[in-house]
Each structure stands twice: as C-alpha cells, then as structure tokens.
Amino acid sequence: AQSVTQLDSQVPVFEEAPVELRCNYSSSVSVYLFWYVQYPNQGLQLLLKYLSGSTLVKGINGFEAEFNKSQTSFHLRKPSVHISDTAEYFCAVSAGAAGNKLTFGGGTRVLVKP
Amino acid sequence: GAGVSQSPSNKVTEKGKDVELRCDPISGHTALYWYRQSLGQGLEFLIYFQGNSAPDKSGLPSDRFSAERTGGSVSTLTIQRTQQEDSAVYLCASSLEAGTDTQYFGPGTRLTVL
Numbered sequence: 001a002q003s004v005t006q007l008d009s010q011v012p013v014f015e016e017a018p019v020e021l022r023c024n025y026s027s028s029v030s031v032y033l034f035w036y037v038q039y040p041n042q043g044l045q046l047l048l049k050y051l052s053g054s055t056l057v058k059g060i061n062g063f064e065a066e067f068n069k070s071q072t073s074f075h076l077r078k079p080s081v082h083i084s085d086t087a088e089y090f091c092a093v094s095a096g097a098a099g100n101k102l103t104f105g106g107g108t109r110v111l112v113k114p
Numbered sequence: 115g116a117g118v119s120q121s122p123s124n125k126v127t128e129k130g131k132d133v134e135l136r137c138d139p140i141s142g143h144t145a146l147y148w149y150r151q152s153l154g155q156g157l158e159f160l161i162y163f164q165g166n167s168a169p170d171k172s173g174l175p176s177d178r179f180s181a182e183r184t185g186g187s188v189s190t191l192t193i194q195r196t197q198q199e200d201s202a203v204y205l206c207a208s209s210l211e212a213g214t215d216t217q218y219f220g221p222g223t224r225l226t227v228l
Contacts (some may be wrong), residue, residue: 036219041221042221043219043220043221043222044205044207045219046217046218049214049216100162100164100209100212100213100217101159101170101172101173102147102149102157102159102217104158106156
C-alpha cells in the first residue's frame with residue numbers, strides 16, 4: 001500500500017515570492033507521482049506528473065517538481081506566485097501497474113497575500 | 115471538448131434515504147474512477163472501472179455503497195440507507211486508458227445527510 005504525507009497544511013506567501021510545497025510518500029513498489037490543484041468550488045486539475053525519466057518535471061502555470069527517490073519526496077515549487085495561485089494543492093501517487101487509483105496526501109492550502 | 119460532468123451538483127437528503135450520484139465521463143475515456151473528499155478523511159479512492167473488466171471496489175467503505183457503469187460510459191454511484199458520515203463531496207474522474215494517463219476530474223457532487 002502507498003501513503004502520502006504533505007507536511008504543511010497551510011502555507012501563507014506574499015505575491016511574487018517563491019513557494020515550496022512538501023510531499024513525501026511511502027511505497028513498496030515503484031510509483032507514479034502527481035500534483036493536483038483545486039481552486040475554490042472546483043474539481044481537481046492536474047499540475048504535473050512524474051512517470052519516469054528526468055527527475056525535474058515542469059507543469060502548467062510555472063510550477064515544477066523534483067522527484068527524489070532516495071528521500072521519497074516530490075516537492076512542488078514555483079519561483080514567483082500570483083494571487084490566482086491561491087488554492088489547495090494535493091500530492092498523489094499511484095502504483096501504476098497495480099492499478100491506477102490515486103492515493104492522495106492531506107492537501108496544502110496556499111494563501112497568496114498582496 | 116466537454117469535460118467530466120456530474121449531477122446533481124448538490125444533494126441534501128435525510129438519514130436513511132438512498133441517493134444516486136451520476137457521472138458522465140469524457141467521451142472515449144475507458145477508465146472511470148470515484149473518489150470521496152471529506153473533512154475528516156481527505157480524498158479517498160472508492161471504485162474504479164476499466165473497460166469491460168470487473169471493477170476494483172477495494173475503496174468502498176461499506177456494502178451500502180455500490181456503483182455501476184452502463185455501456186462503458188455513464189456511471190452511477192448509489193448509497194443506500196445514508197448516514198451522516200456519508201456527507202462529503204463525491205468526485206468522479208476519467209482517463210483515456212488505465213495506466214499513466216491523466217485522470218480528469220469532474221466538479222463533484224456535494225452530499226449532505228441530515
């Protein structure tokens with residue numbers, strides 16, 4: 001079974017400042033890794049995913065994440081946030097061949113302040 | 115094109131009543147997933163359909179929950195004898211195929227059990 005831990009439940013950040021959202025996972029098999037964003041009263045939207053290859057993954061809206069197998073982490077970063085980045089962010093894993101159901105972390109609420 | 119749609123968007127019911135939640139996946143997507151998002155439990159996998167294969171029901175919390183997918187397209191999640199702990203947002207997602215394909219989420223159905 002897989003599990004995902006998002007270490008920060010809330011992250012306040014000023015506009016144009018950088019932000020990093022931490023995600024650690026545990027799994028006994030190889031996993032695929034995802035970051036989703038949920039804007040208020042909306043469904044989940046994929047930001048980026050890591051399947052294989054380069055450990056630095058670039059996604060939409062200027063976000064990127066780095067897969068670190070030795071530290072079992074997949075932290076999400078953005079160098080300069082906008083007010084519109086205020087949302088909840090979810091890290092998720094799937095075990096790929098064992099099924100595609102996503103196991104989610106508890107979410108990190110990002111509040112961008114002017 | 116059209117995304118994943120869910121109906122109703124909101125449902126209020128009395129404890130003990132049955133409810134049906136509907137999901138229309140993206141046309142041509144063979145895989146369909148149901149998840150539940152609640153304050154206490156976060157985002158949890160419920161059930162997964164892939165083509166004509168037997169569904170993966172491993173996430174259903176009790177035998178009061180069931181789901182079907184007719185004609186490989188529309189899916190209905192049924193909750194019998196609803197309880198207050200069933201109150202949550204029920205999210206549906208679809209992907210082109212199982213595997214590493216991106217799951218696209220609908221806006222969800224907010225269920226409130228009084």
